[in-house]
Amino acid sequence: MSAAVAPTPTYRRALLAPRRISAGLQHAYIWLWLVLFALPFVTTTLHSLRAPEGGLTLESYRYVFGSFKENLLLSVEVTVATIVLNLFIAIPAAYAIVRHPIPGKRFILSTLNLALYTPGAVMGISLAITYAFLFDIPRTFVGLLGAYVVGTYPLMLVPIIVALRDLPRVYEEAARTLGANRLTTFFRVELPLLGPGISAGILLTFVIVFNEFLVTLFIAGPNTTTAALRVYNLTRTGFLPSTAALAATMQFVSFIIVLVFFKTFGSRYLKGTYLI
Amino acid sequence: MARVRLVEVTKRYGQTVAVDRVSADIAEGEFVTLLGPSGCGKTTTLRMVAGLVEPTEGVILFDDQVVNAIPTHKRNVGLAFQSHALFPHLTVAKNIAFGLSVKRRPKAEIEQRVNELLAMIELEGYGDRMPAQLSGGQQQRVALARMLATDPRVLLFDEPLSALDRNLRDTLKYSILALQRRTKKTAIYVTHDQSEAFAISDRIFVMNKGRVEQAGTQLDIYLRPATEFVANFVGDNNALRGTVVEVHEDSNHRRATIRCGSLTVQAHAPGSIAPGDRVLAFVRPENIEVLQDGASADEPGLIEGAVEQVVFEGPAVRLLVDADGTPLKVTVSGVQRLTLLDAQRKRLRLRLREVSVVRDEAA
Ligand SMILES: Nc1ncnc2c1ncn2[C@@H]1O[C@H](COP(=O)(O)OP(=O)(O)OP(=O)(O)O)[C@@H](O)[C@H]1O
Ligand SMILES: [Mg+2]
Numbered sequence: 001m002s003a004a005v006a007p008t009p010t011y012r013r014a015l016l017a018p019r020r021i022s023a024g025l026q027h028a029y030i031w032l033w034l035v036l037f038a039l040p041f042v043t044t045t046l047h048s049l050r051a052p053e054g055g056l057t058l059e060s061y062r063y064v065f066g067s068f069k070e071n072l073l074l075s076v077e078v079t080v081a082t083i084v085l086n087l088f089i090a091i092p093a094a095y096a097i098v099r100h101p102i103p104g105k106r107f108i109l110s111t112l113n114l115a116l117y118t119p120g121a122v123m124g125i126s127l128a129i130t131y132a133f134l135f136d137i138p139r140t141f142v143g144l145l146g147a148y149v150v151g152t153y154p155l156m157l158v159p160i161i162v163a164l165r166d167l168p169r170v171y172e173e174a175a176r177t178l179g180a181n182r183l184t185t186f187f188r189v190e191l192p193l194l195g196p197g198i199s200a201g202i203l204l205t206f207v208i209v210f211n212e213f214l215v216t217l218f219i220a221g222p223n224t225t226t227a228a229l230r231v232y233n234l235t236r237t238g239f240l241p242s243t244a245a246l247a248a249t250m251q252f253v254s255f256i257i258v259l260v261f262f263k264t265f266g267s268r269y270l271k272g273t274y275l276i
Numbered sequence: 277m278a279r280v281r282l283v284e285v286t287k288r289y290g291q292t293v294a295v296d297r298v299s300a301d302i303a304e305g306e307f308v309t310l311l312g313p314s315g316c317g318k319t320t321t322l323r324m325v326a327g328l329v330e331p332t333e334g335v336i337l338f339d340d341q342v343v344n345a346i347p348t349h350k351r352n353v354g355l356a357f358q359s360h361a362l363f364p365h366l367t368v369a370k371n372i373a374f375g376l377s378v379k380r381r382p383k384a385e386i387e388q389r390v391n392e393l394l395a396m397i398e399l400e401g402y403g404d405r406m407p408a409q410l411s412g413g414q415q416q417r418v419a420l421a422r423m424l425a426t427d428p429r430v431l432l433f434d435e436p437l438s439a440l441d442r443n444l445r446d447t448l449k450y451s452i453l454a455l456q457r458r459t460k461k462t463a464i465y466v467t468h469d470q471s472e473a474f475a476i477s478d479r480i481f482v483m484n485k486g487r488v489e490q491a492g493t494q495l496d497i498y499l500r501p502a503t504e505f506v507a508n509f510v511g512d513n514n515a516l517r518g519t520v521v522e523v524h525e526d527s528n529h530r531r532a533t534i535r536c537g538s539l540t541v542q543a544h545a546p547g548s549i550a551p552g553d554r555v556l557a558f559v560r561p562e563n564i565e566v567l568q569d570g571a572s573a574d575e576p577g578l579i580e581g582a583v584e585q586v587v588f589e590g591p592a593v594r595l596l597v598d599a600d601g602t603p604l605k606v607t608v609s610g611v612q613r614l615t616l617l618d619a620q621r622k623r624l625r626l627r628l629r630e631v632s633v634v635r636d637e638a639a
Contacts, residue, residue, distance in 0.1 A: 170361040173328055175357040176348040178375035179426055187380075192365045 032209040041251055060245035067095025070232065072253065078141065079209045082148040083156075083202050087204055089149070090156035090201060093196075098164045106235035113154045123151055124218030131219060139221025147211045147219055155208060156201035203261065212255055279304045279336040279428040280325065280462055285334030287320050296486035297334070300465065302479075307456055309465040309473040312483035318466040321483075322432050325464060327351045334380040338429060354423030356436040362407035368418050369394070369403035374424035390432075393421040413444045420455065431456060431463040435470070445469075449476055464584040470510055474498075481540040482506045499561075499630050500544065507558040507634065514564075514604050516541065518634060523551055542577045543631035554636040561594070561607040565627040566616065567595065578579060579604075580628045583619045593617065597624060599601040 013020075051057035077085060094113075115123070128138065129148050137143040171193060175185040191198075213228040220229055227250050234243040279455040280302040285329040287295040295317040302308050323329040325336060327348035336343050344348050344350055358541050362371050368497075369390050370377075374385045399419040408414055416436060425433065433452070456463045463572040467473050473480050481491045482505075488503040501507035502587065518536030523545055532545035534557050543557050567578070582601035593613035595606040606626065608616055 168361075169358075170357050171357060171363060173326075173348075174355070174357065174363070174422075175374070175378075176328070177326055177351075177353055178378060178422070179352070180374075181347075183347050184378055188374075190365055191522045193363075195365075233336040252420050 045248045048248045063242045071227040071230045082209045085149050086153045086156040094160040116154050120214030124215040128218040152205050155204040159197040159200035163194045231241040281337040283335045288332045306461045307478045309477040310481050311473040316483045317486040345634045353430045356433045358435045360419040372422045375606045397421045410570035433465040513558045520553045543633045555633045556558045556636045559628045559631045561605040564606045567625040
């Protein structure tokens with residue numbers, strides 16, 4: 001008795017199946033953009049390594065670790081101070097806007113965001129004029145800080161508003177019934193849950209303030225030249241390898257700070273949902 | 277562990293009256309449910325007890341203490357939400373420990389209590405998981421443990437099971453009841469699911485449009501609805517419009533004879549009903565007996581009708597009977613139902629039992 005046994009059907013993936021071709025194209029597309037994005041940084045770095053008599057040298061970087069160090073330090077200081085000040089302004093403001101019925105809420109929000117749409121030069125001039133007439137703070141650290149806060153607090157405010165709007169109130173209420181007062185509830189429940197919004201705000205503020213030079217141009221003094229302004233000033237006198245070295249260093253520092261930030265907070269809070 | 281009283285509590289949002297002069301006296305250790313349709317003010321009432329909503333008028337007391345001015349975090353109530361509301365950034369153990377750690381209890385005590393509670397909800401070894409890594413039923417159990425951790429005076433539940441599937445609901449509702457019985461804490465449970473309310477309550481408050489329509493035991497609510505709304509909202513009911521012909525009174529009964537069109541029915545009459553009143557008589561489909569042939573033909577109060585529809589539902593058979601122009605829903609269970617499967621168009625004799633009456637507000 002030999003009943004015909006049907007052969008087990010087999011399937012072999014074709015090497016050039018349409019699905020594989022399209023996957024390959026997608027990868028190529030992504031890599032193309034990555035290379036294009038990285039290109040300016042790579043060429044700047046290469047330029048900074050060029051020796052006057054041909055060949056490669058690290059000579060330009062010695063200059064960087066001389067006087068440029070101070071500009072970098074100032075940039076980091078003023079950026080951190082701006083972020084802290086922005087947080088102190090934006091968190092209470094976001095609560096007021098999201099949680100309380102304020103008449104004319106939309107109008108207030110639009111006005112608050114005005115700074116974002118103002119061209120840097122206009123902002124710089126207005127600040128220089130305001131400082132000269134109203135305050136005695138032109139060309140100081142405080143002047144710089146004030147300018148950056150005015151220019152960037154919407155970048156902190158908007159992501160926090162979005163995060164707060166999306167934060168269900170049950171968490172706050174659950175914490176209250178479990179015996180936590182307003183303050184404890186905020187620090188132990190709401191703040192961590194607002195993390196994504198706050199992180200986004202910090203990141204945006206950092207990127208803008210650390211690299212800002214246009215407004216700075218109008219209000220910086222000899223002792224308050226930020227790294228970005230220094231780079232800009234140098235490019236006006238020709239594009240030397242030493243200038244390229246400053247630019248590359250700045251970009252590198254920027255990159256490292258963002259990376260460290262993502263590494264420490266990112267895995268906990270910045271899971272992408274609230275990034276705008 | 278506390279007696280909870282609401283005295284004429286009202287909550288208005290602008291023109292909307294969310295809760296309208298609700299009074300309740302809930303004994304220590306009692307399990308009360310607020311039952312009612314969507315928007316009737318159940319959640320608002322519960323949240324006022326928790327202190328999350330401030331009453332516009334009225335007084336709320338725990339034992340003899342007026343709590344109106346006491347903020348939520350000092351009321352020591354446990355509140356279970358429809359969504360479990362576990363803190364997503366904290367582990368299961370940290371969630372359960374939250375209330376104790378806010379109260380700055382010693383670490384060792386917190387750890388012991390957390391382990392105790394994890395054992396109680398049968399989730400030992402789950403302490404290090406994040407809430408998102410648990411199933412819906414497990415999450416709700418953790419939420420229960422979290423609310424019990426601080427030993428609250430009153431347990432409040434706002435439809436804690438409505439997001440779960442039916443099987444889970446059925447087991448968890450008894451877990452909740454068992455927890456409440458074990459801890460002997462006063463509980464207020466909000467639901468719009470009647471079977472849930474009937475299964476676990478000592479007393480049910482039926483609410484409608486911000487008001488308590490009736491408060492009573494399951495039997496009161498089911499067999500002696502106090503208002504038309506309660507009669508229609510709870511379970512299935514036949515409503516018959518009619519007039520009271522006469523009222524009999526003896527030592528422990530008050531019975532009314534009511535004419536509803538061509539039908540005459542006997543009903544339990546509350547004291548406020550008098551001859552001549554326009555009333556609604558209610559009889560539940562399962563309280564209508566189908567008489568076998570040969571039952572005495574001239575027993576008073578029997579009704580005759582033609583079967584218009586027969587629906588076999590497994591454990592029960594539903595009949596639609598036309599009694600002289602009055603449609604009656606009849607539910608028959610037990611083996612008798614099998615004799616009625618081919619009853620279509622036959623004439624049956626029916627005995628109406630447990631008829632209740634309320635005054636006809638429309639008249
Ligand atoms: N914050 C609020 N502002 C305005 N109106 C509200 C507010 N909260 C509740 N209401 C209104 O109060 C009424 C009662 O609401 P509540 O949430 O207590 O109903 P519920 O019985 O819990 O309903 P459900 O079964 O749908 O949860 C509703 O008409 C609702 O629209
Ligand atoms: Mg509700």
